[in-house]
Amino acid sequence: DIQMTQSPSSLSASVGDRVTITCRASQGINRWLAWYQQKPGKAPKSLIYAASSLQSGVPSRFSGSGSGTDFTLTIDSLQPEDFATYYCQQYNSYPLTFGGGTKVEIK
Amino acid sequence: QVQLVESGGGVVQPGRSLRLSCAASGFTFSSYTLHWVRQAPGKGLEWVAVISYDRITKYYADSVKARFTISRDNSKNTLYLQMDSLRTEDTAVYYCARPGTTTHNWFDPWGQGTLVTVSS
Numbered sequence: 001d002i003q004m005t006q007s008p009s010s011l012s013a014s015v016g017d018r019v020t021i022t023c024r025a026s027q028g029i030n031r032w033l034a035w036y037q038q039k040p041g042k043a044p045k046s047l048i049y050a051a052s053s054l055q056s057g058v059p060s061r062f063s064g065s066g067s068g069t070d071f072t073l074t075i076d077s078l079q080p081e082d083f084a085t086y087y088c089q090q091y092n093s094y095p096l097t098f099g100g101g102t103k104v105e106i107k
Numbered sequence: 108q109v110q111l112v113e114s115g116g117g118v119v120q121p122g123r124s125l126r127l128s129c130a131a132s133g134f135t136f137s138s139y140t141l142h143w144v145r146q147a148p149g150k151g152l153e154w155v156a157v158i159s160y161d162r163i164t165k166y167y168a169d170s171v172k173a174r175f176t177i178s179r180d181n182s183k184n185t186l187y188l189q190m191d192s193l194r195t196e197d198t199a200v201y202y203c204a205r206p207g208t209t210t211h212n213w214f215d216p217w218g219q220g221t222l223v224t225v226s227s
Contacts, residue, residue: 034213046215091212
């Protein structure tokens with residue numbers, strides 16, 4: 001199974017900050033990586049697929065990069081509605097696996 | 108618009124069974140692979156199972172293999188998850204999810220989820 005390791009597990013940031021979350025796969029997954037945002041009590045929402053493709057309707061302050069084993073989600077100019085938990089997911093092979101999540105909190 | 112609506116969750120005793128349903132609308136149901144993903148209270152996301160568009164291929168997480176069965180009825184646009192021999196560690200919100208495309212398994216959209224509580 002492919003293990004997905006996210007870091008950090010939590011972070012505190014202020015509105016307007018640039019935030020970077022990393023995700024590392026235990027083996028190469030090409031660019032088959034997605035990022036999701038989840039708010040309390042809600043279903044996850046797709047942000048990025050294929051490592052860097054922005055899902056329709058997602059603000060351009062969200063961006064993704066990487067390939068192989070190392071990936072990054074960047075949020076430029078953090079907005080109040082961005083405080084949430086973020087997950088990466090590999091879809092290179094079964095079983096599909098998620099990172100442990102990164103909770104972005106208000107500083 | 109594309110919509111997935113889960114139902115069937117509830118409180119069940121360990122060792123008992125439960126069947127979840129996911130009603131789909133707004134897209135060609137029979138063209139898509141479909142998945143179940145769960146989230147234990149306060150925990151992260153765990154993929155559970157997948158079924159191909161034609162019902163031929165199914166995969167399961169090791170944690171549920173031989174206890175859970177995924178199925179679908181393309182005539183009713185409905186996905187199912189039969190959960191047998193339930194354990195306390197199966198307590199979670201269960202989401203059905205559709206891939207963003209017919210060929211790649213990133214998820215969009217997700218249903219709203221249904222809570223399964225396994226407790227005596």
